[in-house]
Amino acid sequence: MKIAILGYGNLGKGIECAIKQNSDCELTAVFTRRDPSTVKVMTPGVKVYSVDDILNHKDEIDVLVICGGSATDLPTQTPEYAKYFNVIDSFDTHAKIPEHFANVDDAAAKSQHTALISCGWDPGLFSLNRLYANCVLPEGKDYTFWGKGVSQGHSDAIRRIEGVQDARQYTIPVDEALRKVRACENPELTTREKHTRECFVVAKEGADLARIENEIKTMPNYFADYDTTVHFISQAELDRDHKEIPHGGFVIRTGKTGWDNQYNNVIEYSLKLDSNPAFTSSVLVAYARAVYRMNQKGDYGCKTVFDVPPAMLSQMSGDEIRAHLL
Amino acid sequence: MKIAILGYGNLGKGIECAIKQNSDCELTAVFTRRDPSTVKVMTPGVKVYSVDDILNHKDEIDVLVICGGSATDLPTQTPEYAKYFNVIDSFDTHAKIPEHFANVDDAAAKSQHTALISCGWDPGLFSLNRLYANCVLPEGKDYTFWGKGVSQGHSDAIRRIEGVQDARQYTIPVDEALRKVRACENPELTTREKHTRECFVVAKEGADLARIENEIKTMPNYFADYDTTVHFISQAELDRDHKEIPHGGFVIRTGKTGWDNQYNNVIEYSLKLDSNPAFTSSVLVAYARAVYRMNQKGDYGCKTVFDVPPAMLSQMSGDEIRAHLL
Numbered sequence: 244m245k246i247a248i249l250g251y252g253n254l255g256k257g258i259e260c261a262i263k264q265n266s267d268c269e270l271t272a273v274f275t276r277r278d279p280s281t282v283k284v285m286t287p288g289v290k291v292y293s294v295d296d297i298l299n300h301k302d303e304i305d306v307l308v309i310c311g312g313s314a315t316d317l318p319t320q321t322p323e324y325a326k327y328f329n330v331i332d333s334f335d336t337h338a339k340i341p342e343h344f345a346n347v348d349d350a351a352a353k354s355q356h357t358a359l360i361s362c363g364w365d366p367g368l369f370s371l372n373r374l375y376a377n378c379v380l381p382e383g384k385d386y387t388f389w390g391k392g393v394s395q396g397h398s399d400a401i402r403r404i405e406g407v408q409d410a411r412q413y414t415i416p417v418d419e420a421l422r423k424v425r426a427c428e429n430p431e432l433t434t435r436e437k438h439t440r441e442c443f444v445v446a447k448e449g450a451d452l453a454r455i456e457n458e459i460k461t462m463p464n465y466f467a468d469y470d471t472t473v474h475f476i477s478q479a480e481l482d483r484d485h486k487e488i489p490h491g492g493f494v495i496r497t498g499k500t501g502w503d504n505q506y507n508n509v510i511e512y513s514l515k516l517d518s519n520p521a522f523t524s525s526v527l528v529a530y531a532r533a534v535y536r537m538n539q540k541g542d543y544g545c546k547t548v549f550d551v552p553p554a555m556l557s558q559m560s561g562d563e564i565r566a567h568l569l
Numbered sequence: 570m571k572i573a574i575l576g577y578g579n580l581g582k583g584i585e586c587a588i589k590q591n592s593d594c595e596l597t598a599v600f601t602r603r604d605p606s607t608v609k610v611m612t613p614g615v616k617v618y619s620v621d622d623i624l625n626h627k628d629e630i631d632v633l634v635i636c637g638g639s640a641t642d643l644p645t646q647t648p649e650y651a652k653y654f655n656v657i658d659s660f661d662t663h664a665k666i667p668e669h670f671a672n673v674d675d676a677a678a679k680s681q682h683t684a685l686i687s688c689g690w691d692p693g694l695f696s697l698n699r700l701y702a703n704c705v706l707p708e709g710k711d712y713t714f715w716g717k718g719v720s721q722g723h724s725d726a727i728r729r730i731e732g733v734q735d736a737r738q739y740t741i742p743v744d745e746a747l748r749k750v751r752a753c754e755n756p757e758l759t760t761r762e763k764h765t766r767e768c769f770v771v772a773k774e775g776a777d778l779a780r781i782e783n784e785i786k787t788m789p790n791y792f793a794d795y796d797t798t799v800h801f802i803s804q805a806e807l808d809r810d811h812k813e814i815p816h817g818g819f820v821i822r823t824g825k826t827g828w829d830n831q832y833n834n835v836i837e838y839s840l841k842l843d844s845n846p847a848f849t850s851s852v853l854v855a856y857a858r859a860v861y862r863m864n865q866k867g868d869y870g871c872k873t874v875f876d877v878p879p880a881m882l883s884q885m886s887g888d889e890i891r892a893h894l895l
Contacts, residue, residue: 260828264707285828340895341888361895368701370895371879372838375694377894378855378882379848381590425841487832500851502586502611506813506843512698515751517832522705525826529704549880549890553697556704562667564875568699569666569692 244535245271245303246528249294249324250310251282253488254333257524258308259286265528267558271303301327306531308332318343325350325358325545329538331531333363333523340366348545357538359546362530363523364514365389369494371548372512376496380508383498386424388416388437392490392519400465401442404458406450409478411485413441416493427497427507434468442473445481490519529556570861571597571629572854573654575620575646576636577608579814580659583850584634585612591854593884597629627653632857634658644669651676651684651871655864657857659689659849666692674871683864685872688856689849690840691715695820697874698838702822706834709824712750714742714763718816718845726791727768730784732776735804737811739767742819753823753833760794768799771807816845855882 244267248255251273262268263286270289275282279291292300297307307328311317313336321332325347334343340361351358361367365387373385394414401410420437423430430436442459446452456473459466476484491514500506516522530548533555537546557564570593574581577599588594589612596615601608605617618626623633633654637643643660650656651673660669666687677684687693691713699711720740727736746763749756756762768785772778782799785792802810817840826832842848856874859881863872883890 260826340891344891366895373894374879374883374890379851500586500844500847506847508843508848509841511839513837515835517834518826521826521832522834525705547891547895550878552876552878553700554875557700564700565666565670565873568703569687569696569873
């Protein structure tokens with residue numbers, strides 16, 4: 244299976260690493276909006292091209308992995324490239340998924356391509372677990388917790404504050420909330436009760452630390468509704484202790500079974516990831532395999548993880564997965 | 570969707586309870602090998618018939634849930650009834666799944682029915698999680714732990730010992746083993762290191778307790794390879810404290826990502842169930858919906874959970890699940 248990458252940031256690099264772990268996959272090319280001569284990839288022999296040349300490589304690509312951002316890149320890129328390629332993206336603006344799905348479906352169906360959107364772990368593996376748990380326990384309650392992990396959006400918000408040189412923000416689930424959920428207490432949890440936020444901030448020389456801390460803690464949407472801790476550290480400490488992008492989280496559904504709903508049940512799925520983009524990429528490559536196979540079978544249009552039979556993700560045959568994993 | 574139950578034991582009763590929670594499902598009939606007049610069901614208006622009459626009800630049944638045992642019932646029942654009905658079973662003899670699959674596939678494909686075997690939580694939801702995690706982390710290691718929960722097979726084995734009146738056996742995962750796995754230490758665990766076994770035994774009057782305890786602890790396959798604890802209690806205590814059939818467990822895969830495999834990742838799925846048969850039944854009813862839909866689409870033959878697109882399990886439309894669960 245020949246995979247190409249569009250956009251060589253953290254996610255694009257992760258795709259390259261994941262391809263290396265999947266013996267049936269081959270990286271054919273990387274496409275970039277930057278000057279291709281400035282982009283160096285890790286895989287020997289793989290060339291970097293300008294995105295403007297991408298249609299010249301149409302026949303060398305089974306699946307194009309689009310590694311743009313959800314805010315402005317993917318809403319235009321995925322429908323556009325679905326006209327020419329089988330595509331997969333990690334679109335994660337939950338509220339706009341229906342619109343994105345419709346646009347991509349239209350482009351892919353007309354051109355007989357297969358597209359899969361909103362792949363990764365949330366949306367992605369977490370969504371799958373919400374769906375399975377909802378189907379198995381119709382009478383129950385869902386909880387999703389994120390962390391401990393770095394939120395890129397919250398780190399960026401801190402960096403925009405005057406006097407801040409650099410910052411890293413960790414989202415942390417509250418242990419007591421997790422305990423109540425797992426104990427089937429069915430708590431109604433406020434934003435503050437579910438997660439705390441911990442910030443590591445490098446201030447510019449002479450900056451007013453008290454003002455920065457106050458601006459962070461009172462920032463609407465991002466921090467005001469949370470218990471937030473701020474630590475001022477040096478750039479050297481940030482670079483040494485906070486250079487990675489770990490993440491993870493928990494999807495829990497508790498629900499009742501039995502004639503009189505007398506039995507409690509807890510279904511819990513959790514991830515603990517040293518690198519968020521590397522793991523997200525691994526999910527995307529597994530689903531790229533399914534996209535290619537669905538296209539081979541004539542299953543065109545836009546899909547999500549909900550539409551993919553799990554067996555299609557595996558390099559193993561049906562006989563093998565039944566013998567070894569069932 | 571009209572569902573019928575074949576076999577009204579713990580699992581059959583669980584199916585009846587699960588149907589009550591799914592508004593698109595209706596219990597049409599219960600079939601039994603016993604004298605139907607001796608079997609009382611809970612759902613008002615539902616009749617119990619002899620299994621000998623089942624073919625007379627062919628047109629009233631969309632999916633037949635076969636609730637027999639894996640040792641002797643299902644290997645003959647599922648292929649036989651797949652000739653006449655869409656069927657689902659919970660066949661759990663792992664080593665014989667390929668043979669069972671082939672027999673059922675042959676019967677179902679020839680008669681244009683859809684069959685799904687080995688459904689429940691292990692095999693079933695645990696299998697799904699092993700598959701997803703293997704596809705997402707190709708370079709990693711799988712661990713499955715069971716419990717804390719009642720093992721029916723081990724309880725039965727104790728009951729066969731001379732002088733034993735009744736017994737309940739709990740399988741318990743070892744905390745230290747779970748800790749090592751979650752810490753990505755990739756331990757090679759022996760049988761003894763993974764689980765302990767706790768037995769609650771009611772002895773007959775005058776029985777030799779020391780002999781019973783020794784026979785349990787040295788029983789090959791069942792107990793000899795485990796650290797086993799035996800408690801002698803009264804029948805009243807057993808009936809009061811151990812009448813339910815709780816179970817659960819953990820599926821964990823740890824694996825590496827990154828160009829130099831420098832990142833650790835932990836994917837963990839766990840279940841905590843007050844009633845094993847009630848939960849297993851809830852899984853079966855969700856998959857019965859998928860069986861019916863696959864049959865409507867002309868997708869015949871034998872399937873497993875690996876072949877079912879998750880969306881097919883849900884009462885919700887594609888638009889709804891994308892909007893609410895993705």
